Amino acid sequence: MMSGVHLDGVSKTFGSRTAVRRLDLTVGDGEFFSLLGPSGCGKTSTLRMIAGFDAPTSGRIRIGANDVTFLPPHRRDVNTVFQSYALFEHLDVFGNVAFGLKRRGAPRKEIIQRVGRMLELVGLLGEARARPHTLSGGQKQRVALARALVNRPSVLLLDEPLSALDLQLRQRMRLELKEIQREVGCTFVFVTHDQDEALALSDRLAVLRAGTLAQTGTPEDIYERPADAFVAGFIGVSNVMAGRYAGGRLTLPGGLSFPVPGRPGLGEGARVSASVRPEKIRLGDFEPGMVRVRGTVRESVYGGASTTYLVEVAPGVELSVLEQNADRSRREKRWSGGESVELGWRPEHCLLLDGDA
Numbered sequence: 001m002m003s004g005v006h007l008d009g010v011s012k013t014f015g016s017r018t019a020v021r022r023l024d025l026t027v028g029d030g031e032f033f034s035l036l037g038p039s040g041c042g043k044t045s046t047l048r049m050i051a052g053f054d055a056p057t058s059g060r061i062r063i064g065a066n067d068v069t070f071l072p073p074h075r076r077d078v079n080t081v082f083q084s085y086a087l088f089e090h091l092d093v094f095g096n097v098a099f100g101l102k103r104r105g106a107p108r109k110e111i112i113q114r115v116g117r118m119l120e121l122v123g124l125l126g127e128a129r130a131r132p133h134t135l136s137g138g139q140k141q142r143v144a145l146a147r148a149l150v151n152r153p154s155v156l157l158l159d160e161p162l163s164a165l166d167l168q169l170r171q172r173m174r175l176e177l178k179e180i181q182r183e184v185g186c187t188f189v190f191v192t193h194d195q196d197e198a199l200a201l202s203d204r205l206a207v208l209r210a211g212t213l214a215q216t217g218t219p220e221d222i223y224e225r226p227a228d229a230f231v232a233g234f235i236g237v238s239n240v241m242a243g244r245y246a247g248g249r250l251t252l253p254g255g256l257s258f259p260v261p262g263r264p265g266l267g268e269g270a271r272v273s274a275s276v277r278p279e280k281i282r283l284g285d286f287e288p289g290m291v292r293v294r295g296t297v298r299e300s301v302y303g304g305a306s307t308t309y310l311v312e313v314a315p316g317v318e319l320s321v322l323e324q325n326a327d328r329s330r331r332e333k334r335w336s337g338g339e340s341v342e343l344g345w346r347p348e349h350c351l352l353l354d355g356d357a
């Protein structure tokens with residue numbers, strides 16, 4: 001059965017506050033799709049409307065071929081996993097996962113089979129008789145996931161399901177979540193404010209800003225070709241340099257000037273921002289054709305696999321530069337504070353952006 005999710009001009013207002021504004025989204029069947037954006041941008045409101053906990057103020061929602069805009073949650077082929085797992089404390093792990101099937105009167109044999117299969121999938125077969133309070137945070141989250149997936153929804157909605165976990169566990173659960181999604185093949189709509197999580201997990205994602213859609217695309221689209229300064233700034237370090245465009249060059253207020261790629265409709269003297277990602281900037285090993293500017297190292301931060309340098313290229317404009325530490329065998333900094341350095345980047349790695357970060 002086709003089970004994509006379609007939002008068509010969906011808006012949600014609470015009194016005078018608009019949480020979601022004319023949102024158009026299409027999530028493909030079987031896709032891992034993320035809604036990404038800062039706190040308060042309307043992610044949960046959007047998810048609640050897809051789940052059926054809230055009705056849109058205007059617009060339509062379809063799941064597969066069905067218009068579900070005003071259907072109650074239990075009449076939709078969806079399940080939701082929240083950040084707070086909300087497990088039943090009086091039931092053991094098996095009982096928690098079996099709950100939905102029991103309520104629907106599924107035969108005992110089928111319940112045992114399906115719950116067993118789910119517990120295996122989330123790696124909790126050995127914990128079937130454990131009570132929730134004896135489990136770790138990661139195990140609880142897996143029970144919540146199994147409890148939702150056992151109903152075989154065609155769409156699973158997840159609202160920041162990993163945000164209560166510590167960093168290491170979160171990163172491991174990410175991989176597991178992706179594996180589980182591949183295995184069950186159901187459509188995932190995943191809400192997060194964590195850009196790394198969204199980039200790592202999603203087939204495609206939507207970046208929301210104040211209730212409106214800023215950009216949709218694959219992780220590569222969003223990272224390499226951000227639609228505007230907001231998206232560039234929200235996804236990774238954007239190194240935004242604001243100035244004026246003239247004669248194929250960007251000139252910053254302090255006088256620094258360098259060539260930038262042109263863009264249709266860009267007039268002489270226009271105010272624009274340019275952005276170069278930290279890993280695209282080199283401090284040496286330049287190639288022919290690279291844009292080269294001079295700067296002063298203000299700080300260097302050792303990060304194990306890489307070192308980040310903050311380099312001031314104009315008064316008040318610092319660029320973050322990421323160097324892999326592959327060629328260095330021990331903790332040793334190539335540059336220290338106050339040193340004058342040359343920076344280089346390939347012209348195509350410089351993006352011209354509209355708007356403010």
Ligand SMILES: Nc1ncnc2c1ncn2[C@@H]1O[C@H](COP(=O)(O)OP(=O)(O)O)[C@@H](O)[C@H]1O
Nearest residue numbers: 014017018019038039040041042043044045046
């Ligand atoms: N039930 C509600 N009543 C009033 N305002 C709400 C309600 N739910 C959400 N909002 C507001 O809508 C906006 C979006 O909220 P939300 O969807 O929870 O954002 P996110 O999940 O991205 O953090 C916020 O300004 C929030 O205060």
Ligand SMILES: [Mg+2]
Nearest residue numbers: 040043044045
């Ligand atoms: Mg939320």
